Amino acid sequence: MAGFIERNQWKTFLDEFSKRNQLRASRIEVVGEIGAQEQEEYLPLVGVSLETKGSEGGSIEIMLGGETARDPRQLTHLVEHVERIAPLPGSTSLEEGLGIEDKDGNKTLLRFEMLPEIEEKTSDEPAVDTKRAPNIR
Numbered sequence: 001m002a003g004f005i006e007r008n009q010w011k012t013f014l015d016e017f018s019k020r021n022q023l024r025a026s027r028i029e030v031v032g033e034i035g036a037q038e039q040e041e042y043l044p045l046v047g048v049s050l051e052t053k054g055s056e057g058g059s060i061e062i063m064l065g066g067e068t069a070r071d072p073r074q075l076t077h078l079v080e081h082v083e084r085i086a087p088l089p090g091s092t093s094l095e096e097g098l099g100i101e102d103k104d105g106n107k108t109l110l111r112f113e114m115l116p117e118i119e120e121k122t123s124d125e126p127a128v129d130t131k132r133a134p135n136i137r
Contacts, residue, residue: 004086011050014060017087018047020094025113026064028077032106042113043073048098058082060100062110079108 005013027041043064051059060082065074081103088111090096097111 003089004084010060010085011052013085014048014050017095017098018045018049021045021112022047025115026097027111027113028062028064028075029109029111030106031109032104042115043075045110045112046074048110056080060085062108077108 023044023046025042026045027038030037044066046063046065048063049061051057051061056078059078059080062077062079063074064077066072079100079102082100083103084101086099087095088097088099088109090112095112097109100108100110102108
């Protein structure tokens with residue numbers, strides 16, 4: 001991970017990062033001693049925040065969830081004892097994600113995903129069978 005954010009800028013950076021990337025389809029991957037573990041994919045980003053007080057001070061919380069309050073899909077991932085963070089640069093002006101490294105060297109990667117496209121109709125036949133469709137006048 002290159003382009004680390006200075007610790008005194010984390011809160012501001014994460015607030016702005018969350019606003020820029022809110023509701024983008026996301027994937028969380030944790031890379032550590034036991035290899036890479038994917039935690040979730042395609043959930044929209046709700047936000048990323050820095051915990052500054054209490055027993056979780058110095059931790060970063062990644063919140064993913066459904067697009068509406070009625071959508072039950074949600075996940076909160078906590079990275080404790082964070083040592084450094086860096087945006088994952090993209091080919092556009094937006095980031096492709098965020099890298100977070102803890103004191104043990106484990107890396108949490110929040111990556112933004114492109115949603116799969118629905119395939120277009122490949123047949124030349126009409127979508128409605130006009131021979132069987134009732135006449136509408």
